[in-house]
Amino acid sequence: MSRMIERWSPNFDERTSPISMIVLHYTGMPDGPSAIDWLANPESRVSSHYVVSEDGTVTYMVPEDKRAWHAGRSYWRGVVDINSASIGIEIVNPGHEFGYRPFPDEQIDSVIRLVHGIKDRYQITRGNIVGHSDIAPQRKQDPGELFPWNKLARLRLALPRPTRNLTDPLWSDAGFLLALERFGYDVSDKLAAVVAFQRRFRPELVDGTIDGECRAILLALLLPQPQGD
Numbered sequence: 001m002s003r004m005i006e007r008w009s010p011n012f013d014e015r016t017s018p019i020s021m022i023v024l025h026y027t028g029m030p031d032g033p034s035a036i037d038w039l040a041n042p043e044s045r046v047s048s049h050y051v052v053s054e055d056g057t058v059t060y061m062v063p064e065d066k067r068a069w070h071a072g073r074s075y076w077r078g079v080v081d082i083n084s085a086s087i088g089i090e091i092v093n094p095g096h097e098f099g100y101r102p103f104p105d106e107q108i109d110s111v112i113r114l115v116h117g118i119k120d121r122y123q124i125t126r127g128n129i130v131g132h133s134d135i136a137p138q139r140k141q142d143p144g145e146l147f148p149w150n151k152l153a154r155l156r157l158a159l160p161r162p163t164r165n166l167t168d169p170l171w172s173d174a175g176f177l178l179a180l181e182r183f184g185y186d187v188s189d190k191l192a193a194v195v196a197f198q199r200r201f202r203p204e205l206v207d208g209t210i211d212g213e214c215r216a217i218l219l220a221l222l223l224p225q226p227q228g229d
Contacts, residue, residue, distance in 0.1 A: 002110040004058045009040045011047035012066040019064070021079070021086035021128040022118055023071055023135060024111070026142040027051070028095030035092060036061075045069060048088035050114060056106035058114060062088075064121075074135035075186040077128070082135055087118050091143055102146050115157045127184070129158045130200075137196035138189045145203035161201050162220030168212040169219045176210045179218055 025048065027035035032053045038044050039051065039061055048070040051059040062068040070088030079085050091111060093103060103111075115129065131147065132140040153160035171179065177187045180197060187193040191208045198206045201217050 002052075002056050002058045002113055004060055006060050007036055007040055009047040009061040009068075010042045011039070011045060011069050012062045015065065015067045015084045016081065017079075017084040019085060019087060019122040020124060021076065021082060021130065022115055022124055023082065023086045023088050023130055023132060024115075024143050024147070025070060025088065025090045025132045025140075026093040026095045026144060026147075027090050028093070028097060028142060030094055030098050032092035035090065039090065048090040050088075051090045051092065052107055052110050052114065053092045054104050054107050056104075056110040058110055064118075071132070071135060072139070074132075076130060076135045077184040087122075089114060091147075093143070096141055096144065100144060100146065103143075103148065108148055108151060112152060112155060112157060115152065116155065119157060126153075126156060126159045130184075133196045133199055134185065137186060137192040141199065145199050145206055149200065159221065162217050166213070166216035166220060168216045170212075171215050173210050176215055176218065179222060183218060183222060 029035040029038065036051055036059055039047050047062050047068045049062045049064055049068050051061060064087060067083050068088050069083055071082040071086060074082045076082060091103065091107065094100060132142045149158050150161065152158035177190055180193055181187045185193045185197060194210055195206055195208045198214065202214060
């Protein structure tokens with residue numbers, strides 16, 4: 001079991017919609033204690049429900065029934081007030097600005113247990129377990145290309161990257177962006193949307209170029225998922 005401690009943040013308000021999403025972030029600060037202090041600081045005007053430290057310790061900061069302030073200006077599958085619809089989990093990592101590095105196994109094990117419980121409590125579908133960069137591609141990169149989404153996907157806690165029987169649908173770039181919008185992304189900034197998609201589903205090559213592999217992966221993701229999620 002993960003060690004859980006409480007450090008309450010004053011930065012929350014009331015939800016206006018039911019919980020239907022989980023959003024994963026990295027803290028993007030030099031160290032975990034500084035990130036937790038910032039999330040607990042009323043002047044920051046930011047917060048998350050949970051923070052998962054590198055040793056696997058979980059800090060509970062905002063009650064799940066309250067609206068934490070972690071998503072900012074964002075969009076996913078028609079939802080614009082993602083703070084109201086989601087549980088936010090910050091994962092301690094310095095991020096791209098301060099020395100981005102792989103996430104320790106102990107930390108990911110705690111993330112998995114946390115996500116599993118939240119997913120079950122609120123019947124959240126795998127397609128609504130997303131990264132901050134998925135919901136805010138113009139502004140955010142987290143949790144980034146090193147985050148092991150595959151580990152979550154193997155436990156049905158995230159959508160898997162399609163790898164078998166991929167077929168390039170030969171869409172034009174405009175057709176790809178239309179399909180990407182149908183999948184859930186905000187495509188108003190075309191390059192940012194493509195980069196966010198690659199960071200999530202093709203992390204070994206994040207170049208913003210719409211190629212056959214990207215088209216094939218997206219087509220497979222748009223096909224019906226097992227058990228409707």
